[in-house]
Amino acid sequence: MSEQEIDPAKALLNRMRRLAEERGETRLDPARLARVQQRQAARKTGAQPAKTESDPNARDPRAIGDVIGRLSKTRGWGTQVAVGSVLGRWSQIVGEEIAAHCKPESFEDTVVVVRCDSTSWATQLRLLSHELLKRFDAELGPGIVTVIRVLGPNAPSWRHGRRSVAGRGPRDTYG
Structure with missing residues (x-):
């Protein structure tokens, strides 16, 4: 826009706003102005102002679990939190007896090893894997864990060094 096309009413409004800011007066949007007026009216009557969920000035303490849960949902961290839940709460989900003998090693793409x-x-x-998958669905939500890959105990490796001969193993080692 050139200077000739400036609306005189808009120019006057902008000038008045600048003068008000120089005096220290701040401009409030209608929603904030309504909250301020509501608080002032509540102070005069002695009543507590109504606090809503969307009120950013609601000073009531909240449980940390609720705050973290809301944060993880808004950021899209649901799957990552579920991964931590599987590995961290393993004994609670599968039971103490199973947890004493079986430990989770990894969790990638809905597969628990x-x-x-x-x-x-x-x-x-x-x-028991079918029953455990039902427990995971109940505790964490459906589709978080879809496969349980079970591995046996680690066996010792008899290959030492860069070269080895394919043979029948240690045979008479254990007497």
Whole structure:
């Protein structure tokens, strides 16, 4: 716009706003002005002002779990929090007896990898995997864990060094 096309009423309004700011008067938007007036009216009558969920000045304390839950939902961290829940709350979700013998190793793309301390517990966990998936759905929500990959105990490696011979193993090592 050139100077000839400036609306005189708009120019006067802008000038008055600048003068008000220089005097220290601030401009309030209608929603904030309504909240200020509501608080002033409540002070005169001695009543508590009505606090709403959207009121940023609501000073009531909130539980940290609610605050973190709301934050994780707004940021889209639901899956990452579920991953932490699976690994952190393993014994609560699967039970103390299973947790004593089977530990989660990793959790990627809805697949939990679990290492068991014996082959019998690995077999037992494979049989219980359907029931455990139901528990995960109930605790964390559907679709967070879809597969439980069960691994047996770690066996010692008999290969030492860069070169090795394909053979039948240590045979008479354990007497």
